[in-house]
Amino acid sequence: MRPATTPLPAADHGLIGDGHEWALVGRDGSIRHMSVSQDGDALVVDDQSFVITVEHLHGSRQYYLPDTNVLVTEMHGPAGVVEVTDAFTVRPPADRIGEPPVPRGELLRYLRVLEGHVTLCVESTFHVITDRQLGAPITVAAGEDLWFLLRWNDSCPPFPPERLIDDTAAAWRRWTDAITYQGPHDHMVRRSALLLQGISRSGxxxxxxxxxxxxxxxEADGGDNAFRSQPFEPLREGHCALVRYGYLLVENLLGQGLVEQADMLYEALSATANSLGLHGERTNPATGRILDCFPAPATHVAAISSAVALTKAAR
Structure with missing residues (x-):
């Protein structure tokens, strides 16, 4: 079987994570960058892959289930449409609003054929739990579904995939219910917060x-540190900080009383994110293409801070 995909531009990815593990999912259904926690250490995996794509892929789009880190990749083939829902699953939502989701220690890839029929190319260098035979194309028709599970925690009992997705989405929404920001940049603030919580809680x-x-x-950490666990470094930050500096300039303009200019700059910076609302650190000013350092946590920190400052200045 031919290689399912070739490497994609950075911006053609979404990020999923549970606060301990993360992965970049391409618009072609590929996962080529992932980090999992083992014995308290982060293991970044760049030399293995987990690809689920459509044979003769015609087009695709990605979106998050609202207020979650659950990512849907919709792929179109010659005769049908399939959606792949990806998530690092978490336990059912806690009673307290704002409680960070608790990881189950597994990656779930759940597929549903929306219309017609599709032939799937599935390639994985990991040991994957599934009820399908791997190594050959899989043809599925509308109404059919299938799932693939990658686990590194045997303490959690298995559940039906639909329930795992529902529980994971509900837990993330329970967490985002605590966000108090109300302003014109709500989408960027929420997506930035979800990104930061999903990738790690470093100090x-x-x-x-x-x-x-x-x-x-x-509150479990004394209220002094909203992040724990490993630092995020799928594509290292530090050498390119142009977009982040732009958000810092927004706050500088506000300090000078230039509210309208600051708001216009924020809007321009937000437009440099990819279709999912994820930022890199550097973009090509001529093409708008994200060049590297994707996604960039420090940029999203600055996006939250400057959005809050803008809302306060507008009161």
């Missing part, structure tokens, strides 16, 4: 301050 004072500003306080 970033700036990120913790941004979370406090929108009502997200990790």
């Amino acid at each position: 970033s004072a700036e990120a913790a301050a941004a979370f406090h500003a929108i009502g997200l306080v990790d």
Whole structure:
């Protein structure tokens, strides 16, 4: 079987995560960058892959289930449409609003054929749990579904895939219910918060301050640090910070009383994110293409902080 996909531009990916593990999912259904926690350490996987794509792929789009880190990739083939729902599953939502989701230690890829029929190319260098035979194309028709599960925690009992997706989405929404920000940049603030919570809770004072500003306080950590676990480094930050500096300039303009200019700059910066609302650190000003450092946590921290500052200045 031919290789299912070739590497995609950075912006053609969404990110899923549970606060301990993360993965980049391409618009072609490929996962080529992933990090999992083992014995308290982060293992970044760049030399293995988990690809689920449509043979003769015609087009695709990605979107998140609202207020979650559950990603849907819809792919169109010559004779049908399939959607792949990807998530690092978490336990059912806690009683307290704002409680961070608790990981189950597994990656679920759940597929449904929406119309027609499709032939799927499935390739995985990982040991995947599934009820299908891998190694050959799989043809499925409208109304059929299938799932693939990658687990590294045997303490959680298995559940039907639909329930796992529903529980995971509900847990994320329970967490985002605590966000108090109300303003014109709500989508960017919420997506930034979900990104930061999904990838890690490292000891970033700036990120913790941004979370406090929108009502997200990790009481289990004394309220002083909204992040724990490993730092995020799928594509290293540090050498390119142009978009983040733009958001910092928004706050500088506000300090000079230039509210209208600051708001216009924020809108222009938001437009450099990909279709999912995820930022890189650097874009090509001529084409708008995200060049590297994707996704960029520090940029999303600055996006939250400057959005809060804009809303306060407009009162």
